[in-house]
Amino acid sequence: MSPKIAEVIEADTASFVAQCYELYELPPLGALVKTGDIYGIVCHAETAGMEPGRKPIARGRDEASEAAVYESSPQLLKLLRSEFTASAVGYQDGNKIYQYLPPQPARIHGFIYLCQPDEVKEFSKNFGFLNILINAALTAPTEELIAAALRQMSGVQEDSHAFLVAAGKELANLLSNDFIKLKNILGRLKIK
Amino acid sequence: MTDKLGIVTTASLEKGVDVRLDAPVSVEDMVVGRYVTIEGQKRRFFGMITDVRLGVTDERLAVSPPDVNDPFIAEVLSGTSTFGQIHVTPMLTIGGDAKSMLEGPQPVKTIPAHFCAVNLATEDDIERVFGKEDPQRFNIGNPLDMETKLCLNLEEFVKRSNGIFGKSGTGKTFLTRILLIGILQKSKAVNLIFDMHNEYGWQGTSEGGPPVKGLKQLFQSKVAVFTLDEENSRRRGVSTDFVVKIGYDEIEPEDIVLLRQTLNLTEPAVEAVYQLRRRFGKSWLQNVLDIEGGEDTKELLDSMSIHESSFQNLKRGLATIRRLPFIQPHAPVDAVKNILDHLDKGINVVLEFGRYRDITAYVLVANMLARRIYSQYQSRTEKAMAESVAPPNPLVITIEEAHKFLNPEVSSQTIFGTIAREMRKYNVSLLVIDQRPSGIDSEVMSQMGTKITCLLDNERDIDSVLAGVSGKNELKSVLARLAPKQQALIFGHAVPMPVAFQPREYGSAKSYKDFTSAGKSSASTGTGKDIEKLWE
């Protein structure tokens, strides 16, 4: 299993918020993560000051590079934090993966792992998560998120073209009354 | 390719069934006229594809089309947001339980449920509906785009008058030849063919190919060729069985009525014929031709109140008839009796017209002979019934250019109109062939049992052929899209449901072999050696 990358600090039925152990070590948008038995797709991320209401201030006027800013103020790594939100898209029960909302929200302080290719492949045998994403209340545009998730998943498939076509067809059925949205997603699925 | 096409999405008994095609099925493979089956929950439906359409789930697709040059987008959208649809007209059902299996196909009285699977009809399906080749069923071709044999029950077929239609060059003559062979082999009926263009008896022409064999070459002992033009027949190398001559006294006023238009006769001139017939009896024609001008004549005409100009008009017309070489003051042998003798022996008679292919000769001869043969059949059938003996062999009379005999103006007066209307009361039925069915009296059309039509493109012709058929509009689109040659639509009495088909190939050595070996009575077509020779 891969090393843990973050820890749950907020959770509800449809999503969970996690804080990364390392500043900026965020999983990419659309990545599949897991905490406990719950799968999530990273749908939002932010880096901000630790204390709510205290904004960071500009520090680089006299520095030669961005890296130098952090070198001259090592405390920054403690004052800033990276957080992401994952949309809950499924859970594991025994050996089976169900692409439904989990019966219970994630546990606070639950460790979060980035799913490895095998697991992504297993999870993406099914497209039930697409419907969850289409209907999720997200801050990022749905089209962008779905496209990002599918692009990443396609990378681990043996036949990524066939995977994208199958996913596209599923989307076409789900979005049968919203062709514009479908077109936007399909247009964003190309990797090359 | 799988045979599953798609699923039922909407249906109505009146309007038919809409089917959404599965993604792998290309709309371009769906052609109207093809047979499909619908697997209902309790029964199977048989139907015909009568329309093919493209569908989109979102109208905006049509307004701002996707980038179809991108193969990925095209692949995703096909079968999902954009999909093919077919419209199916259900024609028959077979119930699932044992009892309904025994009853066989039934008319459609309900519709399949939502999302029932739709498949291409298989060979077995076609066989279940139309039957296998057997002593009564004759293979007439294949349903469109199928290898299966389509069989027609000829015993049923000949029970009514039937029609073969299609515009020029679509294959009516070839199809007729095939049906005649079928009747000859698989029914108890005998044929009398008025062969205007000399194509059925000995040898026929084929566009851009060598001549094709006629009936007599294939079934020597069962076919006799009669001719009106001995010299012509001989020159064509036809071995004829009888030369037909017609005597003046065999021509009746009603024969003249039919010729009114071709002979340019006025109404009063036709009236006069009846009066002259009453006056002179059977020899009226001779008498009229003999009448010279002069006082006597004037008196004679006055006494019958026939106007001089009408009489002259009539005389000019009759002179045209007299010039026909086969018309003679007295016929040496009775043609009608000879034809009947052959028919009684179960021998099919083809009457060739030789060079006399103009419509005057054809109408006159066909009407006259048919009238007299029919009246013989009538009295013999009645006698047979009264004395409970066997009636004469059922007779099928084939005529071309049928609208000349059966147009609304004359159909009530011609023998062919009578036969068509009487529905085989006296064991005689018609096989009419015509390019312009709209010219035929609609009442006659409605009496025809089975109609087979090749391509027609005139709206009125299509309407007249399909008048009174259920699913007319759907069949119309099938009919209008038949290939210009060797494809036809058959519907009516002798078939359980309409079917578009490709008639059997006729003209190759193999086709002759298949035709001659199909009959149960093929042994009687001649010695084995004869048959061998035919196939060469």
Ligand SMILES: Nc1ncnc2c1ncn2[C@@H]1O[C@H](COP(=O)(O)OP(=O)(O)OP(=O)(O)O)[C@@H](O)[C@H]1O
């Ligand atoms: N079953 C068939 N087998 C082989 N060839 C065929 C067949 N049907 C039609 N054809 C071809 O099509 C040509 C036209 O067919 P046919 O002579 O039967 O047309 P038609 O409808 O009788 O025309 P018309 O109205 O001019 O008499 C034939 O000469 C032949 O070449």
Ligand SMILES: [Mg+2]
């Ligand atoms: Mg013809």
